[in-house]
Amino acid sequence: MKHDLNIIPLSEWGLSAPERPIVIAGPCSAESEEQMLATARGLMGTHVSMFRAGIWKPRTRPGSFEGVGSVGLAWLKTVKQETGFQTATEVANAGHVAEALEAEVDLLWVGARTTANPFAVQEIADALKGVDIPVLVKNPVNPDVDLWLGALERLNASGLKKLGAIHRGFSGVRKTIYRNEPLWQLPIELRQRAGNVPMFCDPSHISGKRDLVQDVCHRAMNLDYHGLMVETHVSPETALSDAAQQVTPARLTEILSHIVAKSVTSDDQVYRGKLDALRDDIDQFDQDLLDLLARRMEAALEIGRIKKQNNVTVYQAGRWDVVRNRMQEHAREHGLGEAFTDGLLKLIHQESINKQQELILDDE
Numbered sequence: 003m004k005h006d007l008n009i010i011p012l013s014e015w016g017l018s019a020p021e022r023p024i025v026i027a028g029p030c031s032a033e034s035e036e037q038m039l040a041t042a043r044g045l046m047g048t049h050v051s052m053f054r055a056g057i058w059k060p061r062t063r064p065g066s067f068e069g070v071g072s073v074g075l076a077w078l079k080t081v082k083q084e085t086g087f088q089t090a091t092e093v094a095n096a097g098h099v100a101e102a103l104e105a106e107v108d109l110l111w112v113g114a115r116t117t118a119n120p121f122a123v124q125e126i127a128d129a130l131k132g133v134d135i136p137v138l139v140k141n142p143v144n145p146d147v148d149l150w151l152g153a154l155e156r157l158n159a160s161g162l163k164k165l166g167a168i169h170r171g172f173s174g175v176r177k178t179i180y181r182n183e184p185l186w187q188l189p190i191e192l193r194q195r196a197g198n199v200p201m202f203c204d205p206s207h208i209s210g211k212r213d214l215v216q217d218v219c220h221r222a223m224n225l226d227y228h229g230l231m232v233e234t235h236v237s238p239e240t241a242l243s244d245a246a247q248q249v250t251p252a253r254l255t256e257i258l259s260h261i262v263a264k265s266v267t268s269d270d271q272v273y274r275g276k277l278d279a280l281r282d283d284i285d286q287f288d289q290d291l292l293d294l295l296a297r298r299m300e301a302a303l304e305i306g307r308i309k310k311q312n313n314v315t316v317y318q319a320g321r322w323d324v325v326r327n328r329m330q331e332h333a334r335e336h337g338l339g340e341a342f343t344d345g346l347l348k349l350i351h352q353e354s355i356n357k358q359q360e361l362i363l364d365d366e
């Protein structure tokens with residue numbers, strides 16, 4: 003189903019620097035006024051236009067640093083006065099919203115654990131009724147686009163129109179190099195379903211380690227994201243939360259210098275010509291693939307008919323293992339990934355089984 007959100011384009015949000023990518027940087031947590039000011043000063047004169055800091059920290063287990071609380075809001079105000087940066091913080095309930103608005107924070111975001119909880123999102127949406135402030139919604143910790151979209155819908159229904167999304171990755175059972183697996187197709191799906199909602203990338207929570215931050219930023223820019231939120235700390239090693247993933251202001255400046263905002267299209271004739279030719283090729287390949295799959299399915303159905311006549315089971319494990327091994331070897335020669343090949347074959351095989359089952363069950 004298509005959900006038509008009523009979102010104001012990012013260029014009309016009243017941000018102090020609306021050119022893409024919009025970069026929000028600052029520490030995971032506000033720790034002291036000195037830490038905040040030193041970090042913010044290190045970011046002056048860079049492409050960064052907004053300063054972030056977590057005031058209330060949602061921690062997975064009690065006993066970790068849970069944020070300095072309300073006093074940190076005064077430090078955010080000092081940062082704004084001393085450096086001119088607009089400010090942003092995370093809100094998780096109506097009380098946080100009231101305090102952040104009182105402290106004139108410029109942008110609010112909803113954290114990943116909160117997005118996963120519709121009661122909390124509704125409470126925030128109710129508290130923001132009639133308020134004109136930009137709100138960014140992080141993806142929920144679990145890979146569920148509906149929850150993400152639902153949070154945007156709740157806020158939009160409260161009259162908030164400066165809405166955006168932050169992609170911070172998803173926790174999962176698989177072990178990967180990332181702290182939170184990016185699953186890049188999910189933010190793409192959200193953008194399609196939510197009327198091209200402005201999309202920010204949070205490379206810090208995706209990567210979990212500072213060495214990966216630049217790579218994730220590049221990937222996000224290649225996918226035409228509107229902005230970045232990067233955890234930045236004047237002394238990352240001593241940070242009270244997320245120490246491994248924060249970068250210094252100097253390092254962030256270096257990362258940003260490598261990021262050229264890419265335009266979605268180019269008028270260059272040679273580029274256009276090459277692109278059109280390659281897209282024609284791809285369209286033809288896709289058609290050929292489907293034609294081949296249809297022929298494969300016809301053969302599978304014929305096998306089903308023969309199996310039925312001979313009273314043989316649909317699934318025969320030995321045969322499938324042989325097919326799989328042979329195809330994996332073939333895929334390797336072509337440089338195709340093992341997981342991709344396996345997933346594709348499983349999908350095709352499953353559809354063959356389903357069709358054969360239908361055929362056999364049809365007249366039983």
Ligand code: PEP
Nearest residue numbers: 030056113114115170207
């Ligand atoms: C954060 O931005 O510091 C934070 C808590 O992030 P997330 O909600 O993505 O875990």
Ligand code: MN
Nearest residue numbers: 030233243244
């Ligand atoms: Mn953090």
